[in-house]
Structure formats: structure tokens, C-alpha cells
Amino acid sequence: MSDIGARETTPxxxxxxxxxxxxxxxxxxxxxxxxxxxxxxxxxGTRLADFFGDVEEGGLVxxxxxxxxxxxxxxxxxxxxxxxxxxxxxSDLDPAAFVEECEIYEQFGVxxxxxxxxxxxxxxxxxxxEFPRLGAAPPREGREPxxxxxxxxxxxxxxxxxxxxxxxxxxxxxxxxSGEEVIDLYLLMWxxxxxxxxxxxxxxxxxxxxxxxxxxxxxxxxNSWAFCRAAENxxxxxxxxxxxxxxxxxxxxxxxxxxxxxxxxxxQATGLSVGQAQAEIALEELLRVNLAAFGHRYLFGTVAxxxxxxxxxxxxxxxxxxxxxGELRRVIESLWSTNSFMDRLEACGIVTNExxxxxGLVGPVARAAGCDMDTRRDHAFGAYTGSVVxxxxxxxxxxxxxxxxxxxxAEESVRLIRELARxxxxxxxxxxxxxxxxxxxxxxxxxxxxxxxWCESPRGESLAWLSLDPAGxxxxxxxxxxxxxxxxxxxxxxxxxxxxxxxxxxEASFWLTVAxxxx
Amino acid sequence: MxxxxxxxxxxxxxxxxxxxxxxxxxxxxxxxxxxxxxTGSCAVCESEIRLLLAPHYDLHRLGLFFTPAPRHADMLMxxxxxxxxxxxALQKTYAAMPEPKIVIAVGACPLGGVYPEDELAHxxxxxxxxxxxxxxxxxxxxxxxxxxxxxxxxxxxxxxxGESFVGSSPGGLDL
Amino acid sequence: MALWLFRGLRKGVVTTRYxxxxxxxxxxxxxxxxxxxxxLSRALADRLVEICPSRALxxxxxxxxxxxxxxxxxxxxxxxxxxxxxxxRLFELAATGREQLLKRIAIGSGEIVA
Ligand code: SF4
Ligand code: SF4
Numbered sequence: 155m156s157d158i159g160a161r162e163t164t165p166x167x168x169x170x171x172x173x174x175x176x177x178x179x180x181x182x183x184x185x186x187x188x189x190x191x192x193x194x195x196x197x198x199g200t201r202l203a204d205f206f207g208d209v210e211e212g213g214l215v216x217x218x219x220x221x222x223x224x225x226x227x228x229x230x231x232x233x234x235x236x237x238x239x240x241x242x243x244x245s246d247l248d249p250a251a252f253v254e255e256c257e258i259y260e261q262f263g264v265x266x267x268x269x270x271x272x273x274x275x276x277x278x279x280x281x282x283x284e285f286p287r288l289g290a291a292p293p294r295e296g297r298e299p300x301x302x303x304x305x306x307x308x309x310x311x312x313x314x315x316x317x318x319x320x321x322x323x324x325x326x327x328x329x330x331x332s333g334e335e336v337i338d339l340y341l342l343m344w345x346x347x348x349x350x351x352x353x354x355x356x357x358x359x360x361x362x363x364x365x366x367x368x369x370x371x372x373x374x375x376x377n378s379w380a381f382c383r384a385a386e387n388x389x390x391x392x393x394x395x396x397x398x399x400x401x402x403x404x405x406x407x408x409x410x411x412x413x414x415x416x417x418x419x420x421x422q423a424t425g426l427s428v429g430q431a432q433a434e435i436a437l438e439e440l441l442r443v444n445l446a447a448f449g450h451r452y453l454f455g456t457v458a459x460x461x462x463x464x465x466x467x468x469x470x471x472x473x474x475x476x477x478x479x480g481e482l483r484r485v486i487e488s489l490w491s492t493n494s495f496m497d498r499l500e501a502c503g504i505v506t507n508e509x510x511x512x513x514g515l516v517g518p519v520a521r522a523a524g525c526d527m528d529t530r531r532d533h534a535f536g537a538y539t540g541s542v543v544x545x546x547x548x549x550x551x552x553x554x555x556x557x558x559x560x561x562x563x564a565e566e567s568v569r570l571i572r573e574l575a576r577x578x579x580x581x582x583x584x585x586x587x588x589x590x591x592x593x594x595x596x597x598x599x600x601x602x603x604x605x606x607x608w609c610e611s612p613r614g615e616s617l618a619w620l621s622l623d624p625a626g627x628x629x630x631x632x633x634x635x636x637x638x639x640x641x642x643x644x645x646x647x648x649x650x651x652x653x654x655x656x657x658x659x660x661e662a663s664f665w666l667t668v669a670x671x672x673x
Numbered sequence: 674m675x676x677x678x679x680x681x682x683x684x685x686x687x688x689x690x691x692x693x694x695x696x697x698x699x700x701x702x703x704x705x706x707x708x709x710x711x712t713g714s715c716a717v718c719e720s721e722i723r724l725l726l727a728p729h730y731d732l733h734r735l736g737l738f739f740t741p742a743p744r745h746a747d748m749l750m751x752x753x754x755x756x757x758x759x760x761x762a763l764q765k766t767y768a769a770m771p772e773p774k775i776v777i778a779v780g781a782c783p784l785g786g787v788y789p790e791d792e793l794a795h796x797x798x799x800x801x802x803x804x805x806x807x808x809x810x811x812x813x814x815x816x817x818x819x820x821x822x823x824x825x826x827x828x829x830x831x832x833x834x835g836e837s838f839v840g841s842s843p844g845g846l847d848l
Numbered sequence: 849m850a851l852w853l854f855r856g857l858r859k860g861v862v863t864t865r866y867x868x869x870x871x872x873x874x875x876x877x878x879x880x881x882x883x884x885x886x887x888l889s890r891a892l893a894d895r896l897v898e899i900c901p902s903r904a905l906x907x908x909x910x911x912x913x914x915x916x917x918x919x920x921x922x923x924x925x926x927x928x929x930x931x932x933x934x935x936x937r938l939f940e941l942a943a944t945g946r947e948q949l950l951k952r953i954a955i956g957s958g959e960i961v962a
Contacts (some may be wrong), residue, residue: 319741344758436730669713
């Protein structure tokens, strides 16, 4: 059992450059910023990873986060103060930004120039002006995210949700169909909005972390690690090496169990009940490995600032993991040779490479569409800086390609866990003289500042941007789980020449959560 | 603390719950059907509920089944902090269920932990529905869920009332 | 298909025998705290109330009130309690009344009285 502590460094010695986040240095007026945004939208190997609002003393500031993935490989941020209640459209240049523009409108009441209609995201239709938001309410709420469908000829609209099948998250799906073919599909997600970013304001870091991991419990490790990395950067805390290794092990365990759950859901959606039962056996065994290794089936509370919230029992990894993962591998191998299953997956729910890039997708959905990206490799952090991460990429972009990516990733995760566990005896990262920083302990007082943190969740790149006030409380925390990016491709995938019985299959292959989108 | 919300009723409320449970159980010599509703969970409670159907727990062996149709449901399992945006959907589902019906609150969220009562969430399910069985946990493991279900149908007696959470608790797992 | 039939046979073997027998792995589940009232002081109780992220603890005069329902078994109070709290190891927590989950723990002198 590792006894792991936090080590503090002087603030200067691990500055923002240490995490690879720099600010574009641009002192200028709006137009110049617009030129830079246009240039970045064209630049190869540069991707707009996030875009959000932040109310500062001087008014609303929009923050754009770019991931630079050729050459220097870094995240860079661009601040864009809003003057005069509007800003030049970012989505005109970079279509990936449209959902974020809708979000900024809904939360801060500020819209891009032009008259493009913006969609409703998380504010319910019956909500009024006083609905709690991050900033001021817009003069008019966003439109419903679907054009009115005139039911002509054969097509009719099939409403589904928000209460859906057994133990599924609340989600409303509006399905326009001719009886079999999907003509259009739209999703309403406001049912699950809990206002997390708003709740985080003014919280101590310990309490904020508790909510961050509950934003999307199925990515608890990834999201809380991204948040902790941002916090550690602001505080000038460096997590010891043993802590970084244990975190990476937790993150890979999270990936393996999520991919197992996706396989079980795929079997269920295709009606392969024996396969489903076998995949669920693997899933349950993997959750028990999590419990034995870290003390929580879903790894809640594992990541803490500068330390481990739950100690790792490394022995479990060699004792129980091979058997549990073996179950999963056997199911997947059997599935590859089950024609009735494979036939349903092939050419189903296609996301093209062009769509993936244009919409700014991340994770397995993007990798299955030929986007070779993974923050563990491209923006290596923590224990990944010393490891080679083999990234699985497929080209077809269909459900089968996504399942192949997930299968390869689970295999790679188990290999990484073996490698990480072999590196050294537990406890060698013990800090000299530093006390055990328990998760509830507040260490943040006296330092303000902001930083970005990132991580690779089972659903792709997870980002967290954190700004602390001088008292060490959260001034603004932005959470952008991978889920938030990938839902925007779901309707395209569902429309790609599919019959509507394919929708559960596509949903299983995306393996997203509503919780992470609606936050 | 959610204790504040419990003041009203007292003994009368307890009688009402006992009566409801009694009514419901009287009918449940047969198999029982469960409907689930998510009112803002983090998706993990759903994952544990789904696993009740997995071979490790095999809920069917206990005569318990899930149903997607509220009209066939005897029991409503609710996760999440009762987000207000789900009010209508939740009430509709509840109203569509035939009497007698049992409501089970699953996890710390609908039991008043995690989220406080505010403009976005009721923060506790018993503010909007009469809850018959409370299952703590974040998430409650499938075994804890099984216990909750068996308590709800009267096949297992509740244990927690007898526990003081002081010193060494005699009912702990080491027995 | 023969492959699936064969694999299907393993299914019955893994099923839990709960409630007749409790699975051994359940020992590792996170559980709400149990308190040693002799080690609790008002000041310590107040600190634990402040630490709890789930509003599961409150102090009422000389009682620490634990709301087992709101508790997420996150372990924060245990790690900050200097030995006054430890995992209760109770996981069968279902209750038919909300108030049955409210546990009042009398606060002692803050030191062990022999
Ligand atoms: S009780 Fe815990 S696990 Fe369940 S939905 Fe709430 S936060 Fe998630
Ligand atoms: S375990 Fe966590 S949620 Fe439960 S009382 Fe302690 S601090 Fe609160």
C-alpha cells in the first residue's frame, strides 16, 4: 500500500509552461483576434478544443482553447473580451464552435454577429428569465434544436423519452421516420442539467472535486484528474511520481470497464443475449478489480490534489486483473466470429472523417473515423510522459470501427497497467517531510491564478479550466468532458442511411452520457 | 441536512408508509415489475441498476423484472436529485402506474446528499413523491440494491434501524 | 454459435447467493463512518461537519447527527477524524423510513475516559 504525499514547489518553478499552456500573446483589438482565429482555423494540426465564457470584472471574456498537435504540441489559449454585446462568429470559421456558441448565448446572453439561430441546450423550455445561469439571460431563448417537421407523405415524428428503457439516462429523442428509415433525429438534453459549473463557483477545491467527479460518474477519474491537474498547476503542487503512476492505473481501469460496458450494450442492442451476459460478467469482474485495487467500484475519490484520495493495492493488478480482462477478451473474440452480430455493426452509424474533423470530435468516435489523436500521446502528462501509448485508429467510421477501436484500447490499457505497475515499488514517490494531504484538506489559500488541465477519458479528451481567487476558492471552473463534444455527431450518424432500429446500436457504440453533456 | 424535510407527519406518515407497504406486499405473491426513472444522476447509479440483470445478480431468479411500461409497473426506482426539469416526466410516470405502487429512492442523490434543494433540483425525492424504501450509497452496489428490493417486497427485514453507527457495529460484514 | 452455447453454460456459476450468503468481495465496499464517541469533541464534530461534501453530518448541541442516506461513503471525515471515525462496514442500509437513517451520536469529552 503506497504512502503517498504531496510535494510543494515554489510557484515559479512549475509555471504554466510546465503544463504546456501558453497564452497567445496578442494585444490588440477585436479584428486582430478575428484574423488570428481565422488563421488558426486553417492551420494544419491545430484544433479548437474548447470555447467558453467567463465573467470578469471588466465584463464577459470568451476563452478559446486550441490544441496544437503538430510541431510544438501544446494547448494554447486565446482570450477575447466581448465589447458591445456581440462578437465575430467563430463557427463561421470553425464549425466545431457552434454548440459552444449556443452555450455561451444560453448562459451569458451574448451571441455572435449575424442572425443564425442558436439552439437550446440545457435551459428547459418552461424556464424563465430568472433561470439560474452563469451570466445574464439572453433576450430570447434559443430555438428548439429541430426545425418543425411538416408531416407530409409517409414521414411522421416518433417521440421517445425522456424516460426511456430500463436504467437508461433521461434523454428525449425526436425521431422523424418514414416507418423504417431515419429521416431526422434530434435530442433534448435539458432534463438532466444540474448547473454544475455554477455550483462550483465559490467552492473550496476539496468540495469542488467531489462534484466534478459526479458530473459524469463514468468518467470520474478522467474528469477529476483534468481538474486536479489544473488545480495543481495554479497551486504549484507537483504530484509525486508514485501518485502519477497510480492515477494512470486508475484511468486505464476506467477505460477498460467503460469499453466492457459498451460491448455489453452493443450485444443488448443487437439482441445477442448470451454475448450480453458474458460481457456483463466481464464488466462486473472489472468493477470488482476496481474495488479491490482502489476501494471503489467506479473509482470515485481516487484522484485528489497532489495525492491519492484512495491508496492503490498494486497486488490486485497482477492477481485479479488478468482474469477479469481475459473474460472481456474472450467475449470480444467470440463476437468477431458471430456473423449475425457483425452484420449489424458494419456500415451502421457512419461518422466520416470530414464530419469528425469539422465537428471537433474526440476519443474513440474520432479515432474510428481516422483521426489519429489521443491526449495521452499528443499532450503526454503524468506517468504517460515516460510511456509509449499505442493509439488505435480505424478509417471506416462505422459502429464496427468504433468497437474495434475500443477493443484495441482495452488491450492497450491492460498493457499500460502492467507496465506502470512494474516501474517501481509502491511508495518511492514519497515526499520528504510533506504531510499526507487528505482529500478534504484545503491547501489553496493565498494563491490565485488560472490553469488548464486535460486528460484522456474513455470518451476522449477531457478538459478542465480553473481560475482560483486569492482565498483559494473557485472563481470559475469550466468542465468540458469528452462526452460534450461527441453528442454533436450523433444525429449525423443516425441519419446515415439507417433504419431506426439501428439507433440503440449507434448509441451503444458512442457510449456517451447525458450527465456529462447537460452537467 | 435533510432532516428538516421530515418534520411533518411524524407517526402518521410512518403509518401511511407501513400501510402502503402492506397493501403492496399483499399483492406481490406474484412476480413484480420495476420501472426506472433518472432525475439527474451521474450515470453510475444506472450502471449498477443495469447490472442487477447480469448473471452475477440475476434479478429474475427472485421474481423481479424490469419493464419499460409504467402501466405494468409495481415499483418505481428513482435515481438522481429530483431535478425540477424532470418533474412532469416523473409525475406522469408515477401517475400511470396502477395502485398499489412502491417508490424506491436509489443513491445519495435522491436521499438529500450531493445536491441541496435549490432552483434546479428538489435535492431529495421525498419532496415530490411518497418514498417507501430508501437505498443509500454512492452508488449503492448491486447487492445493496438487492437488499433494498427485498426489503421493499417484505422478504427481508430492514437492518439499519437497529444500527447505532457508534463504536464497533455488531452487524458489520466481519460476522 | 456452438461457441456461445458452451460459454453460456458458465452463466449460472457466478450468480450471488445473497441474501443467504454475502459475497466476500463486498467487504471492500465503501461504507458510511461509525464513530467512537469517546474521541469526539464539539470542535472535532464541527470540523467534520465542515469537511463533509454531501451535507451528511450536522451537530445538534452535544450530538453529531449522521445522515446515512445523504452519506456517499467518500471517507473524507474518516481521514480527518484522528481515529474518531472509521468505516462502519455496513452496506445493507435500505430503510423504510427516512428518519431511520438519521443517527445521533453523543459527543464525549474528546478524550478516552478509562
Ligand atoms: S448517488 Fe452517487 S452514484 Fe448515484 S447518481 Fe448520485 S452521484 Fe451518481
Ligand atoms: S463519508 Fe463522506 S459523505 Fe459520509 S459523512 Fe463522511 S464526509 Fe460525509
